[in-house]
Amino acid sequence: xxxxxxxxxxxxxxxxxxxxxxxxxxxxxxxxxxxxxxxxxxxxxxxxxxxxxxxxxxxxxxxxxxxxxxxxxxxxxxxxxxxxxxxxxxxxxxxxxxxxxxxxxxxxxxxxxxxxxxxxxxxxxxxxxxxxxxxxxxxxxxxxxxxxxxxxxxxxxxxxxxxxxxxxxxxxxxxxxxxxxxxxxxxxxxxxxxxxxxxxxxxxxxxxxxxxxxxxxxxxxxxxxxxxxxxxxxxxxxxxxxxxxxxxxxxxxxxxxxxxxxxxxxxxxxxxxxxxxxxxxxxxxxxxxxxxxxxxxxxxxxxxxxxxxxxxxxxxxxxxxxxxxxxx
Amino acid sequence: xxxxxxxxxxxxxxxxxxxxxxxxxxxxxxxxxxxxxxxxxxxxxxxxxxxxxxxxxxxxxxxxxxxxxxxxxxxxxxxxxxxxxxxxxxxxxxxxxxxxxxxxxxxxxxxxxxxxxxxxxxxxxxxxxxxxxxxxxxxxxxxxxxxxxxxxxxxxxxxxxxxxxxxxxxxxxxxxxxxxxxxxxxxxxxxxxxxxxxxxxxxxxxxxxxxxxxxxxxxxxxxxxxxxxxxxxxxxxxxxxxxxxxxxxxxxxxxxxxxxxxxxxxxxxxxxxxxxxxxxxxxxxxxxxxxxxxxxxxxxxxxxxxxxxxxxxxxxxxxxxxxxxxxxxxxxxxxxxxxxxxxxxxxxxxxxxxxxxxxxxxxxxxxxxxxxxxxxxxxxxxxxxxxxxxxxxxxxxxxxxxxxxxxxxxxxxxxxxxxxxxxxxxxxxxxxxxxxxxxxxxxxxxxxxxxxxxxxxxxxxxxxxxxxxxxxxxxxxxxxxxxxxxxxxxxxxxxxxxxxxxxxxxxxxxxxxxxxx
Numbered sequence: 001x002x003x004x005x006x007x008x009x010x011x012x013x014x015x016x017x018x019x020x021x022x023x024x025x026x027x028x029x030x031x032x033x034x035x036x037x038x039x040x041x042x043x044x045x046x047x048x049x050x051x052x053x054x055x056x057x058x059x060x061x062x063x064x065x066x067x068x069x070x071x072x073x074x075x076x077x078x079x080x081x082x083x084x085x086x087x088x089x090x091x092x093x094x095x096x097x098x099x100x101x102x103x104x105x106x107x108x109x110x111x112x113x114x115x116x117x118x119x120x121x122x123x124x125x126x127x128x129x130x131x132x133x134x135x136x137x138x139x140x141x142x143x144x145x146x147x148x149x150x151x152x153x154x155x156x157x158x159x160x161x162x163x164x165x166x167x168x169x170x171x172x173x174x175x176x177x178x179x180x181x182x183x184x185x186x187x188x189x190x191x192x193x194x195x196x197x198x199x200x201x202x203x204x205x206x207x208x209x210x211x212x213x214x215x216x217x218x219x220x221x222x223x224x225x226x227x228x229x230x231x232x233x234x235x236x237x238x239x240x241x242x243x244x245x246x247x248x249x250x251x252x253x254x255x256x257x258x259x260x261x262x263x264x265x266x267x268x269x270x271x272x273x274x275x276x277x278x279x280x281x282x283x284x285x286x287x288x289x290x291x292x293x294x295x296x297x298x299x300x301x302x303x304x305x306x307x308x309x310x311x312x313x314x315x316x317x318x319x320x321x322x323x324x325x326x327x328x
Numbered sequence: 329x330x331x332x333x334x335x336x337x338x339x340x341x342x343x344x345x346x347x348x349x350x351x352x353x354x355x356x357x358x359x360x361x362x363x364x365x366x367x368x369x370x371x372x373x374x375x376x377x378x379x380x381x382x383x384x385x386x387x388x389x390x391x392x393x394x395x396x397x398x399x400x401x402x403x404x405x406x407x408x409x410x411x412x413x414x415x416x417x418x419x420x421x422x423x424x425x426x427x428x429x430x431x432x433x434x435x436x437x438x439x440x441x442x443x444x445x446x447x448x449x450x451x452x453x454x455x456x457x458x459x460x461x462x463x464x465x466x467x468x469x470x471x472x473x474x475x476x477x478x479x480x481x482x483x484x485x486x487x488x489x490x491x492x493x494x495x496x497x498x499x500x501x502x503x504x505x506x507x508x509x510x511x512x513x514x515x516x517x518x519x520x521x522x523x524x525x526x527x528x529x530x531x532x533x534x535x536x537x538x539x540x541x542x543x544x545x546x547x548x549x550x551x552x553x554x555x556x557x558x559x560x561x562x563x564x565x566x567x568x569x570x571x572x573x574x575x576x577x578x579x580x581x582x583x584x585x586x587x588x589x590x591x592x593x594x595x596x597x598x599x600x601x602x603x604x605x606x607x608x609x610x611x612x613x614x615x616x617x618x619x620x621x622x623x624x625x626x627x628x629x630x631x632x633x634x635x636x637x638x639x640x641x642x643x644x645x646x647x648x649x650x651x652x653x654x655x656x657x658x659x660x661x662x663x664x665x666x667x668x669x670x671x672x673x674x675x676x677x678x679x680x681x682x683x684x685x686x687x688x689x690x691x692x693x694x695x696x697x698x699x700x701x702x703x704x705x706x707x708x709x710x711x712x713x714x715x716x717x718x719x720x721x722x723x724x725x726x727x728x729x730x731x732x733x734x735x736x737x738x739x740x741x742x743x744x745x746x747x748x749x750x751x752x753x754x755x756x757x758x759x760x761x762x763x764x765x766x767x768x769x770x771x772x773x774x775x776x777x778x779x780x781x782x783x784x785x786x787x788x789x790x791x792x793x794x795x796x797x798x799x800x801x802x803x804x805x806x807x808x809x810x811x812x813x814x815x816x817x818x819x820x821x822x823x824x825x826x827x828x829x830x831x832x833x834x835x836x837x838x839x840x841x842x843x844x845x
Contacts, residue, residue, distance in 0.1 A: 144728040172637050174492075215727045216544065219503035220633040230491075268487055 004042060004310050008284055012038070012303045013047070015287070019296040020054055025068075026129075027296035028058045029075035034303035036082045041307035048086045055083050055092075066102050071116045071126050073099065077133030078213075081140065093141075100137035103146075106130075111160055113153035122161055125202035127154075132209035139215050150210070151221045157203075158228050162186065175227040183235060190239045197239060198250045204232035204257045212264060226266050233258060233267065237275060248283050252301035255280040259308035280305045329357075331389050331397035334373065334614065335564065335587060337461060337523055338381035338406035338441065342564065342587055343399065344373055344615070344649070345389060350709055351615070351651040351678045357396065360388040372649045372676075373615020375565045375588045377466070377525060381406035407439040412449070419447025421471065426451040429470075436460050444468040444526060452478040453550070456514035456522075456558075464526025464566050471529045472511040472552075474536035474572075479508040481547045482515075482556075497556065499579050499606070500548040502631030502664030508547050510554035510577070518559040522566060528552060530570040532597070537572035541598040549573040555581050563589050570594070574601040575620065580640060582609040589616045595654040597621030602655070604628055607640035607667055613647040623660040623687065624652035627669050632695045632745075635666030639697060645672045653680040658713070661700060662689030663723045665747070668699040675706045683796070685716040685759065689723040690747050691734050692772065698747035710759040715798045716787065717754065717767040719777065721747070721816070722801035735802040739773035746775050753781040761790040764807055766827050768798035771816030773839060780814070781821040787811075789829040815839050 013035070020031045032054045039047035059065070059080070065073045077099050084092030109115035114130040115123055131150060138146045162179045163186075190197045207229035211222055236254060258276035261267040283302050287294070294302075330346040347354050352370050359366045359374065362385055366376060379385060382405045388398045410432045413419065417428035429451060432442045438459045446467035454470075456462070464470065473479075482498035484505040497515065498507035511528060514520060530552045532538055537549050552571035555561055558581040567590040568575055575591050578584050586603060593600035602618035605611050606628040618624040629641045642665075652658040658679035661669050679685045686705055690698065710716050722737075724730050733740070740746075749771060759766070766787040771777035795808035811830040814820060815838040822845050827834040837843065 143730060145731045147728055148731075148733060172639065216505060217501060217503060217631075217727045219505070219631060220636075223633050265485070265487075268489070268491065271489075271491075 005284070008288060008306065009038065009042070011287055012299065012306060013050070015294055015299040016303060017050070019294070019299045020058060023296040025060070026072040026075060027300065028054075029072065029079060030300040031296060032058065032079045033075065034300040034307070036079060037304050037307035039086070040082075041311050048083070051079070052083050052087060055079055059095075063098070065099055069107070071106075071114065071129045073102070074130045074133045078136055081136055096133075096137060097141050100133070100141070103130075103134055103137075111156045113157055122157060122199075124157065124161065124199035125206075127157070127206035128202040128209075131206045132213055135210045136213040139213055144215060144218070147214070147218055147221055151224055154207070154225060154228055162231065175224060176230055179227065179231040180234065183231075183238065186235055187239045190235070194245065197236070197246060200232055200236055201250050201254050201257065204229055204236065205253055207232065208257055208260045208264065208266065211266065212260070229261060229266055233261065233272070247298070248286065249295065249298040249301045251279045252283050252298065252305045255283075256301065256304040256308050259305070259311070263308065263311055276305075277309065280309055329389065329391070329396045331387070331399050333399055333401055335562065335585065336401060336403055337521055337564075338404040338439075339377065339379050339463065340523055340565065341376045341379060341385065341387065341401050341403065342373060342615075343376070343387060345369065346372065350676050350707070351617070351649055355391050358390040358393075360386075360390060362386050363388070371588075371615065373588050377565070379403050405439055406441060407437060410436055410440060410442045412442065412444050417444075417449055419445065419449050419468075421448035421450060423450065424452075424473075425449040426454060430454050433457055433460060433462065444470065444524075451511065453480055453509040454512055455509075456512065456517050456520050456555070458517045459519045460517075461521045461523065464522070464524035464528070466525040468524065468526035469529050470511065470527070472531050474531050474533075476508060476546055479550055482507050482509045482513075496634075498547070499556070499577070502606070502628065502666070503633060506547040508550035508572075510551040512553045514555035514558045514561065516557050517555070518561075520558070520560070521562045521564065523562075523564040524566055527567040527569065530568075530572055530575075532570045532572045532600075538598050541573075551575065551577040553577065555579065555584075557581060559583050561585075562587065565589065567592065570597075571600050573599050574604045574626075576603045578605045578608050578611070580607045580638070581605075584608060584611045586611075586613045586616055588614070591616065591618040591620060591624075593620040595619070595621055601626045602652075605642055605645065606630060606664070607634070607638065608642050609640075609644050611642070611645040613645075614649055616650045618650065618655075619653045620655045622655055623657040624655050624682065625650075625658070626660040626662070627672060628662070628664045629667035629669055629698075631664050632666045632693070635668075635695060635697050639667055641668035641670055641697075641699075643669070643671045647674045647677065649676050651678045651680070652682060655682050657684045657687030657718075658682045658710075659685070659705070660687040660689060661703060662687070663691065663694075663725065665690060665700065666694045666698045668697055668701070669703065670699070670701040672703045673706070674704070674708065677708050679708060679710040679713055679716075681712045683714045684718045684798075685710050685713045686718070686754070688719040688749065688752070689725075689800070690721050690749070691723045691726070691729065692721075692740065692747070693728070693734065693745050694747040696744050696746060696748075699750060700748070700752070701750035703751070704753040704755065705757060706753075706755045708757045710757065712761045712763075712790065713759060714763045714794070714796050715765045715768050716757070716759040716762060717769065718799050719749065719752070719769040719771070719780075720799040720801050721749070721770050721772045722799075722803075724801055730802060737773065737803065742774050746772065748775045749777040751779045751781075752777070753783075754785060755781070755783045757784070758786045760788050762787055763790055763793040763809070764796040765798045765810035765813055766830060767812045767814065768804070768810070769812075769814040769817065770799065770801065773816050776839070776841070777817045779819045779821070780817050781823075782825050783821070783823040785825045787827045787830070811835055818842065819844065
């Protein structure tokens, strides 16, 4: 573990506790997940206890959540699972399963993925709400019946977003190379559409979080997700948008995405981590020096970033430090 | 009786005594070396040890005092012997001898041997080098530690700095995943011989590697012997036993020989296949005895990622004069066969007490490169095998193996995920004391088995036949004394096939386009 900054941790926890009080449902779930991420990175039970209290207080019970037609509710799913693991109380796992039942009737858009919008508009950050939990549920309780659906949803959106084609020859062509063919066009699109950049960050986060929660023997699916993830990160780093005007919360999430990818060996640490560390250091500086109230998303993403910042990225630590992955 | 030289080193010779026996000769022969009685043998493939280098020998075989056949052999030249004791190995069963043996191996010049004399040598993982002969003398035991912390890890994938390529070291069940390095391990080496009468002992039990064996713990379990991208490797004479997982795992390697090897794991051990060549070419398995807890020989070519990326099937493989007993299958093709298997021939073997004789395990999702072709079984005797022939295209032992996609018996559209089976031939086979079924063959409805040939086959059943499940697939009910159950085949050729003593119909065919008798 890279050395912890306990002062910063304390500040982050204070800010998270403050922010959760007025947060909307989505931000609230983000905050609880961020506290869990801090617990997983540090092993501090105090954080897990806090996350459990927050979950008990703020998560609308699963029965009510299931009545909500939106996409955001699924962000609670992994929080239920994680606190269930921590507390050994089966009620949390039951709630996760109850919530996952909504996937069966969840609205999909025209190209086939879960979306709050049924037209063809691509809302990449919907994936962040749905897919990591969908994967976690399917790995733990779903018999892996939906792995094909999960990869199909990613394939569908990637086909449209990256305007990519499948390899039709018998020779192996890496999906990454097929996807990067239109990189210039996508970068231009992002320059003119600030929201697209943010969407792509959350899409990349959904990919790395989903990869972390899947069963390793279905390796071809893992590698396909990794290709999408690498393309997303590459485009984000290539895009000039990074230097003109994204919110710091977006950069905090991007840092989390990159550092987690380094830890999981989805990215080469020596090539990618510096960029993420630089972004995060700016954010930590703001948090340390500014005595103001930060937005819930900002604090949550900063905590996500911090949780990966302190974790070892030099080697894959699955199992050795009980890194919180299901790869077994 | 024919007498043929199989292989030789500077210190040993292997001969084949062909008198129409399978694994065991029909008669007991006396072997004379330079006119002096050396041994008695009832094995078709017989090894002669303790010879001197670069020396002429007359090998003579006698039966009832009469000479039957003779050959003259000159052993290979040898430069030096590196005795591991001189490198600091204790061989006392206590001291960790890994480094001393590794030092001897790395110091070995061409045309030389590393000798491990009698004794128990505690090791974790030792690595082979090119141009090496490693000899385990009689009563020499390479005895493995079982603490996982003592073993190095072979990473599954290391990405190249330019991010365009990757370097694969570890492999677990068809995927490039982090695994502990094997007890004896070779990476990118060639011209290696491991020979002798000694043993590689895995020491595995249900207290260590076989405990919670389906769960990755730091990395996946080690093999007992693993070679990755190696060429010209021969394993001869030695015994390998109590393996943590698959016992011998050659991977993306070619020109391999396994001669007179003994592979033993308890019948109840987990996933302890005997010999699993994966994406290998030119493999000979000769005179080998295998008794294990899973499949005796399992021929593989990876799961879909490795198959698509590297497209290397296992091909040109021969298994002769082997004895396989216990275990789930004698010779299995699958289940990780996404790059296909072709040109594989099993001949003159004995299968005893296994759940299945030939076993093909495949399923939807293995992909369009998963083509099985030109696979034959000839001159095989089976006894007390539950079901001699099983072809299962709905194999469920995968994380997603029990999904509707894998298990449905309805025809699905043929796409990039659909595997295929072209030609399987079974000839001159006698299966006595069968239990569950004579054959249980299921192709995919959307991709039928193209041609299946049975010629000169005799099935008979045990008086006290046990019931069981013929194939590991959803919907396969427990049964007993079933005849030939076949489905989803284009052309089924049945010539001189006798099913004696089954209950019900001798042939139960479903969705078979053409039966030629």
